[in-house]
Amino acid sequence: MPKIRFKRRLAALAVGVLLAALPMTATSAQAAGGSEPAVPTAQGFVASGKPTCSTDSSAPTLLGDTTPDLTAVVHLAAGGSPSGYLRAHFDVQARAADQTWNEKESELVPSSGFVTDGQVVTTSVRDPLTEGTLYRMAASTWSYATDGTEYVSSPSTASTSGWCYFTVDPTGPLAPVVTSGGPYTLCTADDCAAHGGPGVPGTFTFAPGEGDSGVVAYQYRFADSAWAQVSGSPATVTLTPRDSGQPLLVVQAQDATGGWGAQTQVFFKVAPPAPSVGLWHFDHGQPGDTSTAASDTATGAGDRHAAALSGTGADWTALGRRGDGDQALTLDGSAGYAATSGPVLDPAASFAVSAWVFPTDLAQDRTVLSQTGDDGSGFALRYAAGDRTWQFSYAWNDSAGTRHVAYAEAPGGADHVWTQLAGAYDSAAHTLTLYVNGRPQGSPVALPDAATARTASGDLEFGRAATADGAGSSAGYWKGLLDEVQVWQRTLSASEALQDAKLESPDNGWPGVANVAAWNASGAGGATLPDTSGYGHTLTTEGGALLDGNAIVLDGTDGAASTPGTVVDDTGSFTVTALVQPDMSVISGKPDGWTAQVVGQRSADGSAWGIWYRVAGHDDDYDPGADDPAPVPATEWLFGRVGTDGAFTGAVSQEVTIWTPGTADNPVQVTGVFDAQAGTASLYTGSDEQGTVPFTPVPGSGDLTVGKADLDGTGGSYFPGRVTSLGLWAGAMGSNGISGLNG
Incomplete structure (x- = not known):
């Protein structure tokens, strides 16, 4: 723990003047009855709801009072006296014309007596501040010895959460009055009840401050969004929070001259998002048992809706997206589907759907999930073969009975890989959004x-959609696997869609990973190495590569192995590992x-991703039998991509191996993890994380290769060494799983 310095308060100094310091150790402070202070919280300016504080100097809080009230909550460090002898120190500075900051006011509150841990402290600026000047404020906690003569100061909020920037304008409109028309209620000091939820709209009314006149408009925003304006006074707007929590709503009034007045800042509490109204894990049956329906395990409002499998073309499979022990729905692309008995969603209101898909044939239109009424209206999450796009479609009929369809779409991905799709309809904003991974x-x-x-x-259907003619026929049968289907009777925020794609376990929070390729060369010979994962990606050797019963032996000249097509969705999270000996x-x-x-997948302009081995340089090594030092290579591992220009982007091992004579040439377990939701690539050797860096995926378009990289379509970057085993997973494996790879 760093040393603390106590300061002696000189009685002759007036309150508000910085006090002389007397060094004192933490041990001495405790002996004197003092406690170590902690940085204050809730610092800012007194307004409705919570204290307001803008840490952005380019967007300061505008106050209508030239002697504003300052506030903060003082604290003791963990383990301190339960009471303490505390005061708050407020520091106000003004920015000069030369952009330097000068002390404007220093307040010590209370000026006599003390407060205790967790108490709110408030004071007013003594001398009126000047309109047009940028000010900033910070606070610290001062903890006194029991005799009140010595103290120690906590760090300032300026060094932790940042300065609170503000300006004053006593001539503009007063801070407006903000009220809520529901479902949300504004937070007060005593009550902050949660209502609504993410994506649930609420109405808010803005009116002039008491006694104010001449207000013609208002501007408003959430703390993390741009200003919006509304004309008239009073004015009512509809706002839709994106996330749960306590969003800050900032409102200003405008007068006829165009001037903006003081801000009102209010909080309201958004309830946690309503749980899904349908959730199908497809893990309740056994292959061949089509009489068992898929259970709906959602916890949201309404009835549960089991999904019955069709008599033909639908079955259960052990290749579930969550990996070992999981199952999925497998459909044949011509007659197989599953369906609920009756509708699950009201498509006239906000709703959202998501599903994990593993297509095995995208040569024709395929439907993941749909719900269609007898008039042809409804929605579908689908693949359009003609455009090669994923689509989230929404259909409706106008007053004349004419059917219309709108789409949110994205470029389609590869087949034989797991991809997560989600679609959201926002009835308030009248928008469609498609999410991929x-x-x-x-x-x-x-x-x-x-x-x-x-x-x-109509019914919620998995793997097909009713045709628009209302004749009762269906089309777009899915060929492949479906898993982890979920539906909500509300829209999804971007952060919720991102969270949903992580597929975290509700029990331990670990992301679900499915082993989609597994090769072990132990006991293998000939020219092919079977995939033991169940997904059928056989490796075939070429050139000077061979299987010697223990490993894939690569000569570094033309020896390699490959399997056709992509193995993982490069735009989604995945994990790759290899036990390799250079x-x-x-x-x-x-x-x-x-x-x-060592192993990787090609893209149109180089490699999509790969595990690489590089000579970082050479070191001189002394050889007693030689006159001069001999250069020895220093090598490093990499996980990322190399473009056709040879430039590498990705994670590089922190440790460099210098190959001095006698260095053990042992196999190394090298693992790469791409986390699509975090946008990062991580590299591990053994169980040790070597680095995590931002990484932008590039979709793969060619074979997965071992021992070479087709950077320009002709082959190259051949690796000399032995590869004992390789594995790939859909999903970003956590540290617990990576440790297991080395067990």
Whole structure:
């Protein structure tokens, strides 16, 4: 713990003047009966709701009072006296014309007596502040010895949460009055009840401050969004919070001259998002048992809706998206589907859907999930083969009975990989949003105000959609696997869609990972190495590569192995690992910067991703049998991509191996993790994390290769060494899983 310094308060000094300091250790402070203070919280300016504080100097809080009230909550450090002898120290500074900051006022509160841990302290600025000047305020906690003669100060809020920037304007409109028309209620000092939820709109009315006149308009915003304006006074607006919690709403009034007045800042509490009204894990049956329906395990409002499997073309499979022990729904693409008995969602109101998909054939239109009324209105989450796009469609009929369809869409991905899709309809904003692997695909698609599907709708169908002619026929049968389907009777925020795509376990929070490729060369010979994951990605050797019964042996010249097509969705989270042993008899002669790929997948402009081995440089090593030092290579591991220009982006091992004579050439478990939701690439050797860096995915378009990289379509970057085993997973494996790879 750093040393603390106590300060002696000189009685002759007036309150508000900085006090002389007398050094004192923490031990001495405790002996004197004092306690270590902590940084204050809730610092800012007294307004309705919570204290207001803008830490952005370019967007200061505007106050209508030239002697504003300052506030903070003082604290003791953990383990301190339960009471304490505390005061708050407020520091106000003004920015000069030369952009320097000068002391304007220093307040010690209370001026006599003390407060205790967790108490709110408030004071007013003594001397009126000047309009047009930028000010800033910070606070610290001062803890006194029991005799009140010595104290120790906590760090200032300026060094933790930041300065509170503000200006004053006593001539503009007064701070407006803000009221809520429901479902939300404004927070007070004594009550802050949660209502509504993310995506649930609420109405708010703005009116002039008491006794104010001449207000013609208002501007308002949430703390993390841009200003919006509304004309008239009073004025009512509808606002839709994106997330749960306590959003800060900032409002200003405008007069006829165009001047903006003091701000009103209010909080209201948004309830946690309503749980899904339908959730199908597809893990309740056994292969061949099509009589067992998929259970709906959602906890949201309403009845549960089991999904019955069709008599033919639908079955259960052990290849579930959550990995070992999980199951999924498998459909044949011609007759197989599952369906509830009756509608699950009201498509006239806000709703959202999500599903994990593993297509095995995208040569024709395929439907993931749909609900269609007898008038053709409703929605579908689908793949359009002609456009090669994922689509979230919404259909409705106008007053003349003409059917219309709008789409939110994104470029389609590869088949034989797990991809997460989600669609959200916001009835208040009249927009559609499509998410792929948790990421929104472009801006929301705006719909006409009259675009509303009929409330009464058909069954929720998995793997097909009713045709628009109302004849009772279906089309777009899904071929492949479906899993983890979830529906909500509300829209989804971007952060919720991102969270949903992580597929975290409700029990331990670990992300679900599915082993989609597993190769172990122990006991293998010939030219092919089977995939034991169940997904069927057989490796075939080429050139000088061979299977010697223990490993894939790569000569570094033309030896490699490959499997057709993509194995994981490069835009989604995935994990790759290899137990690999470099052949240093070959690598020792390579120049600085030489780079070879152990395993990876090609993209249109280089590699989509790969585990790489690189000669970082050479060190001189003393050899007693030689006259001069001999250069030895220093090598490092990499996880990321190399473009056709040879430039690497990704994670690099922190540790560099210098291959001095006698260095053990042991196999290394090298693991790469791409977390699509976090946008990062991580590299591990053994169980040790070597680095995590921002990483932007590039979709793969070619074979997965071992021992080489097709950077320009002709092959190259050959790796010399032995690869004992390899594995790939859909999903970002956590540290617990990575530790298990080395067990």
